[in-house]
Amino acid sequence: MLLRLRAVLSLVLFAQMCWPGTVMEARVSSPEPANALLDPESFHSYFTRFVAQERAFLKDEPSLKWEWFGRNIPWLDVPDKSLEEIYYFRWYSFQKHIRQTPSGLVVDEFLDDVPWAGKYNTINAAAQHHLHEARWLRDPAYADQYSRFWFSPDGEPRRYSFPAADAVYSVFLANGDKALPLAVLPSLVRNYEDWEKTHRDPNGLFWQIDDRDGMEDSIGGSGYRPTINSYMYGDAIAISKIATMAGDSALSRKYAEKADQIRHLVETRLWNPQAKFYETLTRTPDASWVNVRELIGYVPWYFSLPRPDRAVAWKQLNDQEGFAGKYGPTTAERRSPRFRFAVDHECLWNGPSWPFATTQTLVALANLLNGPAQNVVGNDQYFALLSTYAHSHYIKLPDGSSIPWIDEDMDADTGQWIARSILETKKQPPPNRGRYYNHSGFADLIITGLLGVRPSVGNTLTIHPLIHAGKWDYFAMDGIPYHGRLLTLFYDSMGTRYKRGAGLHILCDGHEIASEPNLAPIVVHLP
Numbered sequence: 424m425l426l427r428l429r430a431v432l433s434l435v436l437f438a439q440m441c442w443p444g445t446v447m448e449a450r451v452s453s454p455e456p457a458n459a460l461l462d463p464e465s466f467h468s469y470f471t472r473f474v475a476q477e478r479a480f481l482k483d484e485p486s487l488k489w490e491w492f493g494r495n496i497p498w499l500d501v502p503d504k505s506l507e508e509i510y511y512f513r514w515y516s517f518q519k520h521i522r523q524t525p526s527g528l529v530v531d532e533f534l535d536d537v538p539w540a541g542k543y544n545t546i547n548a549a550a551q552h553h554l555h556e557a558r559w560l561r562d563p564a565y566a567d568q569y570s571r572f573w574f575s576p577d578g579e580p581r582r583y584s585f586p587a588a589d590a591v592y593s594v595f596l597a598n599g600d601k602a603l604p605l606a607v608l609p610s611l612v613r614n615y616e617d618w619e620k621t622h623r624d625p626n627g628l629f630w631q632i633d634d635r636d637g638m639e640d641s642i643g644g645s646g647y648r649p650t651i652n653s654y655m656y657g658d659a660i661a662i663s664k665i666a667t668m669a670g671d672s673a674l675s676r677k678y679a680e681k682a683d684q685i686r687h688l689v690e691t692r693l694w695n696p697q698a699k700f701y702e703t704l705t706r707t708p709d710a711s712w713v714n715v716r717e718l719i720g721y722v723p724w725y726f727s728l729p730r731p732d733r734a735v736a737w738k739q740l741n742d743q744e745g746f747a748g749k750y751g752p753t754t755a756e757r758r759s760p761r762f763r764f765a766v767d768h769e770c771l772w773n774g775p776s777w778p779f780a781t782t783q784t785l786v787a788l789a790n791l792l793n794g795p796a797q798n799v800v801g802n803d804q805y806f807a808l809l810s811t812y813a814h815s816h817y818i819k820l821p822d823g824s825s826i827p828w829i830d831e832d833m834d835a836d837t838g839q840w841i842a843r844s845i846l847e848t849k850k851q852p853p854p855n856r857g858r859y860y861n862h863s864g865f866a867d868l869i870i871t872g873l874l875g876v877r878p879s880v881g882n883t884l885t886i887h888p889l890i891h892a893g894k895w896d897y898f899a900m901d902g903i904p905y906h907g908r909l910l911t912l913f914y915d916s917m918g919t920r921y922k923r924g925a926g927l928h929i930l931c932d933g934h935e936i937a938s939e940p941n942l943a944p945i946v947v948h949l950p
Contacts, residue, residue, distance in 0.1 A: 459911045459933035460921060461498040461901040469511040476826045481855060487518055495560045499869065500899045500913075506813040512827040513816075513865035517556055520861040526577045527568035530557065532861050535853040541579045545572070548583035548637035552782055552864040554590040558597040559866055561904045566594045567603050574610035581621075584636045584650055587614055589657035589726065592664060596878035599906035604665040611662055612674070618655060627688050629655050630706050633772065636719075637779065637862075641772040642755045642764070643703040643713040649693055650719050656685040657726035686728055700736045701729075716756040718746060718780045724787035727794060734797040737788070740804065748835025750815040751776035752784060752808070769831070769842040776835040778863035781812050786864075789872035793887055802889040809873055813865075830857035874900055874912060875944070886912060886929055886937075887944040896920070908932055908949060914942060 467489060474485045496514045501507050520531045524543045530553040532546045540546045550573065557566040570591050573580040580587050588611040595604045622629050624647075631651040633641040638650075659682035666675035695702045695712045701720040702712045716739055723729050739745035739756065746752040755762055755774045763774040788805050791797070815838060818828035831842035843857050870876050875887035884905070890898070897920040899913035911930035918925035926940040929947050937947045 458498060458901050459909070459930050460899055460913060460923075461500055463493050463498055465500075466498060466511060469508060470515060473512060473515045473827065480820065480826060481858060487515065491518060495562055496866075497559060497870065497903045498899075498901045500897070500901075502895050502897065503810065503813075506810060509813045509816045509827060510866065510869055513556075513829070516829055516859040517861060517866075519859050520553075521565060524572075524577075526572050526575050528565055529572050530565070530569050530861065533856065534859060535856055537856075541582055542577040545578075546583065547573060547578075547580055547585040547587075549779060549862045550580075550585050550587070551590045552779070552867075553861065554594055555786075555864050555867040558594045559870055559904065561902065561909075563598055563600065563904075566598075570594060570603055571607065574607050574614070580614050581617060582635075584631055584654055586654035586657045586661075586726075587611060588659075588661035588665070589654070592661035593878070595665075596880065597905060601668055605669055608662070608665050608669055611658070611665070615655070615658055615662060615678075622651065623655075624706070626692075626710070627684060628652060628692060628704070629685075638719070638754075638772040639770050640766045640768055641717065642715045642759055642761045642774075643717050643719075644705075645703075646706040646713070647693065647704040647710070648719065649689070649701040649703065649722050652685060652689050652693060653722045653726050653728055656682055656689065656723075656728050659685060660726065689723060689728060690730065690733075694733065700739065701733075715759045715761070716745065718752055718754045718784055721784050721787045724791050725783055727790050731795045731797060734791060734799045737791065737800045737804075740784075740788075740800065740808070748776050749811075750833055750835050750838040751778075751781050751811055753835045754780050769845040771832055771841060774835075775832040775841050776815070777832050778812070778815075778829065778860075781808075782864040782868065785809060785812065785868045785872055789868075789889065792889055793875075793877060793885075802891055805872060805889045806891075806894060809868060812868075828858075829863070830860050831862070870900065870903065874898070876903060876905070876910070876912070878905070882906070882949040884947045884949060885944060886927070886947055888914070888927070888942050890914075890942055892916070892942045906949065 470489055470492065477483050477485050492514060499507055499510045519534060522529050522531060522543060529543050529545050531544045532549055533544065536544045554566055554570060557569060572578050573587060591604050591607060591611065595601065622631060624630060628647040629651045630646055631648050632645040633639055636648060636650045659678045663675045663678035663682065666678060693701045693704055698716055700716045701723055702716065704710050704712055720736060740752065741747050744758040745756050753774050754772050754777055761773065766773060785808060792802060792805060815833060816827055816829055817825040818840060819825050830840040833840055846856060873889055875889060877885045877887060896916045897914060899921065901911045903910040908931050913921055914927045915921050915925055926938055927942055927945065928935055929937040929945060931949055936950060937945050939945045
């Protein structure tokens, strides 16, 4: 009944037209009890502070309403108050990018219109991140309409690389509603076939220009990149699964075979056995590796593509000559002689840390840690990288204080926002172009990674927190929309924080359905 109600809500919202650039208010609240554990008012002060900081620093007048957050976002309570602050800051930032348009609700990347964007200032490069975030809003219209937009006459799903089918399937995994993936299946197939026509060579590999990956001026450059080939693998897997839902076994087999072919090529052609890393292959007759490890070498794990022994590549994550950085992983290994080579452009992928790539890496790492056992990296590495990422979300003001901030690329050693500094030096408009830059993810990394809500088909759900006992004494998230229900999960080492017993507890619509005395994975059966 609830899923049917949500489908009707989505259609009603789609039919209502507002001026582009304004946000549609949700009309129907989530099922009760909306919050089984945490009081949203406890976190209201974050949003009051964000508004005050925006007025003081940017001289903008925010138009966001507290009620929207109360109706839509899951609530987080953790000991690390800086990480908690950034969780709410990222929802504050994300909501600014939701636009109502004649083609439905969309999510943009820049607040200012930029010439390289498509209709309604949309850019598909980070749409995967947008949808991974939006699927955790209680109102399903945001993820639903934005997904459909890309296959409307106004959408351009191939302007940049974008694993569209995988993104749509990820929305389904969170809400359990088959309507969206089944409705856009023909468009997903056409989109895939068009990629094959324009970007697949006779050798079976897909090629891409680094700029069209959204990663201009990279060290590895253009060619058969781990990004586009992994994206196409992920899309083939998703199309195969959606075709099975549609009862089209022939289409499902066809795309499963395509996925197997790409996987074989990635494993045999893009894996450099000397570097023990996935690298770009030049699109030349000799098709040689570019001989530089770049953070995109972890993208295959974003789609759980690699075989278990490839985990050796993750040794580079914290290597001081690899990707280690005080404020986030570098996009290229430091040992490369071309690390941070001179480029006359503000968007640099030659070594700086990019939230976009950090997001990909964290999703990939969570997938690795939820896969076959390996001894290269553990939960502590995920926790540390996520903490570093959260604590990089600040900008220092002239008076020496810092406020929450998200922008474009960052110096991994100093925390300086590079693009912002370059544009200021050049006096290049628009001012503060990268403010609230919506080019990465955060909430999804908390929900599916750190807290371990692993979306799946059906009514069985695995909860696998990537937190070791003793790291935190407590944590909680309340009001997570999942398959038409609202989930609450909390850990209380002594039972004194939430006064509902010690250990890890899972609630569904306010009723406890599972518990575990330790921070071990739990397989939960929804009632």
